[in-house]
Amino acid sequence: MTKTLLLLPGDGIGPEVTAVARRVAGRLITGGLALSVEEAPFGGASIDAHGVPLTDETLARAKAADAVLMGAVGGPQWAGQPYDKRPEAGLLGLRAGMNVYANLRPARCFSALADASSLKRVFVDGLDLLFVRELTGGVYFGEPRGVETLADGQRRGVNTHVYTTSEIHRVARIAFELARARKGEVCSAEKGNVMEAGLMWREDVQALRDAEYPDIKLSHMLA
Structure with a gap:
């Protein structure tokens, strides 16, 4: 049975970190591991694209995945946002939503x-x-x-x-x-x-x- 790994690159060094994780996962898949790697916007990247750090769709995908790997969130370009719209609010929402x-x-x-x-x-x-x-x-x-x-x-x-x-x-x-x-x-x-x-x-x-x-x-x- 194929398992699902959801990558949430976020922002800052997050995309760099998760890109390497994707390469590692790719080698494992080539070696026969039944794994599907998906990706969703999160943190500052999600703010820029959707206006919020954690969309309902991303949270639903995270809860449905077998594993979630998050990169990093936060940066000065979003410091002027209200607290509930900052990248870090997405992290807290992810924790609460997944009950981790x-x-x-x-x-x-x-x-x-x-x-x-x-x-x-x-x-x-x-x-x-x-x-x-x-x-x-x-x-x-x-x-x-x-x-x-x-x-x-x-x-x-x-x-x-x-x-x-x-x-x-x-x-x-x-x-x-x-x-x-x-x-x-x-x-x-x-x-x-x-x-x-x-x-x-x-x-x-x-x-x-x-x-x-x-x-x-x-x-x-x-x-």
Whole structure:
């Protein structure tokens, strides 16, 4: 059965990056891989062509594809756009629309490159971390948000940092499951010292670990 890879080049270096990915995919297809590579406008390129960073059609194609590879978005030429019409708004819309709530960011240091780091070799040689970042909750998506003019003429900007237990649990489960295939350790980072939502994050992650992942060593860190 043929799988579909949707490329979203975006703008900036995005088209350059995804063009190389298309070449790699082409070699795999030539080698017998049942893969169909498609492309759709996204980010600044979509703004220029359609007036919005993420069209309904592009989102529908992304949700229907087996995999999506995004290039990059953002640039000074779109800085004057309202927030909901900037390239970055397309990225947030894509995250929310596809419900991709967990971002995996590996950090590894190969021994041959340890001396190239600004940190001492003893701290980075053999480094192998995996950051699991929550993507569809928190301050990027919380409501209310916006800029308002007060009665005295001042302006006030508002962004709301908000999480529910289910949002915390689902991304924490990803971290715990991945940890089982690694060293069996998870460090959860939040701002529970000054933010109630951060304290709730700490408590809910701990409760999930105690109930379902007693084999995982959990520590907490202030971000």
